[in-house]
Amino acid sequence: GEDVEQSLFLSVREGDSSVINCTYTDSSSTYLYWYKQEPGAGLQLLTYIFSNMDMKQDQRLTVLLNKKDKHLSLRIADTQTGDSAIYFCAETDKGSARQLTFGSGTQLTVLP
């Protein structure tokens, strides 16, 4: 079955850039997503990228997709303390039900 993997923890200094990485195994993935979860809250969609794109930029967020290596990354520029959260990578394939397969999440800690 599909598998999505992420490293569990990342710490950065406030003002630095954060890069969160994700690898996936499903070659039929069509859309790849990044969600943010703050403590005690649900999942907030940050951004997504279609599989025929290499890069997508949205304000401080840059998503890079290497389809050959099945590698997805999320770069957060000028990281702030409010960016501290768990970030989930997820993918969906061509199936009609659009089920999401999630990674285990990366806990981002922003240090002052």
Place this chain on the structure above:
Amino acid sequence: NAGVTQTPKFRVLKTGQSMTLLCAQDMNHEYMYWYRQDPGMGLRLIHYSVGEGTTAKGEVPDGYNVSRLKKQNFLLGLESAAPSQTSVYFCASSVSGQGNTIYFGEGSWLTVV
């Protein structure tokens, strides 16, 4: 804008008890989903529905039942709760078609003792 609403938000059950989690969405979405979130494991799909009156099994369906009698509601039932079902449950909904946003509820914390 209510979006996706889950009730209850917190519940403690004894082993063997039954309960139902209710998910309601006001966006006229066709698709609805129930996920569970456990530490270090991300979210796993329990059951989903692609329309009123239809349901299907996800990755971890055992011990759960669902119903979609109305388009706006998706119910998740635990007939005989077990400690292994202690988890945070998230409901989600979306329109059909690729690339559309999947909206999540705020979660329901369930503890089975």
